Amino acid sequence: MPISDIYLPHLLAVLWFVLCWAGYSRYAYYKGRTTPCLASVLHLYREDWMRRMLLRDNRIADASVIGNLERNASFFASSTLIILAGILTVLGASDRALSLLADLPFVQAASREMSEVKLLALGVVFVYAFFTFSWCMRQYNFAAVLVGSAPMIGERHVTAQERKAYAERTARVISMAANEFNYGLRAYYFGMSTLAWFINPWFFMLVTAGVVLVLYRREFHSDVLEVMVYTQTPMLEPLKEKSE
Secondary structure (H helix, E strand, O other): OOHHHHHHHHHHHHHHHHHHHHHHHHHHHHHOOOOOOHHHHHHHHHHHHHHHHOOOOOOHHHHHHHHHHHHHHHHHHHHHHHHHHHHHHHHHOHHHHHHHHHOOOOOOOOOHHHHHHHHHHHHHHHHHHHHHHHHHHHHHHHHHHHHHOOOOOOOOOOOHHHHHHHHHHHHHHHHHHHHHHHHHHHHHHHHHHHHHHHOOHHHHHHHHHHHHHHHHHHHHOOHHHHHHHOOOOOOHHHHHHHHO
16 A cells, blocks of 8 residues: 555544644634623623622632632643653653554554654644643733732722723733633643544544534533523512512
8 A cells, every 4th residue: 555545544634633623713713702602701701700899898709719710720731741741751662552552442553653643743732732721820810910900999090981991901811811721621622532543543533523513512502601691580570479
């Protein structure tokens, strides 16, 4: 069999993987600007959060929430480093890894060079995840500074327009950090699909398409999104009967 026929399915699988990842990211960004999704709805909640924070003298709870969000990103960044260490370890013992994979059912036989390429591709995915999570941590640090610099209630020289601009700006910074966290989670999803490449390039393409469907379902049609968008009608009649 010609070498081109051997590597063609792998090349198509990689192109499909990049197309699905980059294409879905662009699609989700533009569709979220016109359609309710987790990112757009949560941004509205963050604006409400910042406006209500300006009405409180004590902002300890708000700073604590920012700290908890930052710790979530820190946890994933640390986990990503552990995963990268594991990938480098397997890369250094590729012969043994090949022998283990060969014993698994449905695994397509691959050369050492191709297996190393697959491991390097998996490493690139998690390197990207580490950079997104670390940048997310920094942006939450910026948000913590903004929360600390929030104007107090009794400051007369701060106008209502300035308070509104501050709430929108701080909510935007927190949403930017949350978006980076979301990009890191997507990298984990697509990193899991890359594991299917070790079995078969066609199976890799199928799993990648499945990841896109899962992400779309959760970001645009999940039950939690429906709950956050839903606004319950006030129950006036039961309250009226109770007062009588």
